[in-house]
Amino acid sequence: xTKTSLNILLITIIxxxxxxxxxxxxxxxxxxxxxxxxxxxxxxxxxMRNIRDxxxxxxxxxxxxxxxxxxxxxxxxxxxxxxxDSLILSEFKKYIIPNTADEKMPMTTExxxxxxxxxxxxxxxxxxxxxxxxxxxxxxxxxxNKFYLAYYEVRNEFSLLKFNKSLTELLKSDEPEDxxxxxxxxxxxxxxxxxxxxxx
Numbered sequence: 001x002t003k004t005s006l007n008i009l010l011i012t013i014i015x016x017x018x019x020x021x022x023x024x025x026x027x028x029x030x031x032x033x034x035x036x037x038x039x040x041x042x043x044x045x046x047x048m049r050n051i052r053d054x055x056x057x058x059x060x061x062x063x064x065x066x067x068x069x070x071x072x073x074x075x076x077x078x079x080x081x082x083x084x085d086s087l088i089l090s091e092f093k094k095y096i097i098p099n100t101a102d103e104k105m106p107m108t109t110e111x112x113x114x115x116x117x118x119x120x121x122x123x124x125x126x127x128x129x130x131x132x133x134x135x136x137x138x139x140x141x142x143x144x145n146k147f148y149l150a151y152y153e154v155r156n157e158f159s160l161l162k163f164n165k166s167l168t169e170l171l172k173s174d175e176p177e178d179x180x181x182x183x184x185x186x187x188x189x190x191x192x193x194x195x196x197x198x199x200x
Contacts (some may be wrong), residue, residue, distance in 0.1 A: 064106045066127045067186045069198070070143055072134035088143065092150045096189060099121055113184045115177065116162055127193040147193060155185050 026071040069077040076083050083091045098120040107123040129147070131140055156167045163170065163181055170182040 019066060023143055026055060060109055061123075063104060064123060064125050065105065066125065068127065068129040068147075070129070070131045070135060070140075072132040074135060074139040076143060083191070085143075088146045089150050089153075092147055093154055095125070095127075096150060096154045111188075113188070115181045116184045116188060119188055121188050122190075125192060129193065129195045130198050131195060132198045143196075148191075154190050158188065159185055 014133060067079060069102050071077075074085070076085070076088055078088075078091055078095075081091075095106060099105040100108055100120065106125040108120045109123045111121050112118050112119055127147070129144075131143075152167070159165060159181070163178075165173070165178065165181075167182060167185070169179045170185075173179070
């Protein structure tokens, strides 16, 4: 993916993250390897409660941006590595699961949770997927589903390991604590996935 395409995708992130941060845009575009984004996870609940921590600006490092490119034939490239269709799931999971041993993988940070305790999480990882506009919908759906399935599998594996219950069991449980555990898992492995079309 070219530097121009990357900048376009980052501008999209900024616009989606917070429309109130236009004055930060010029500063963001000047950065080469690091990108500053304000309120990436500023959601509807925050809007309703008028909550925004202006002191905590979110910094995205180059290594925390995972670039995916899918051509018109469905050939998938993850971080400039061509990945066979049968290996997309396992390869993508490597970027979701925190890995402190590999400096090329997204940065990690330790966080404390009420039920999960202290765990390593990805530090502001952002997935940017670019699909060729001539790609058939069937292939697009098949590839895209693998990315979301990877998130589900990683979350489910964590749930079984930490709580001895699957994600489905936590959701269907009558215990209020189980729902809180499920919510913690979605915070430990948040989905920050964005798509764009390649018109070339």
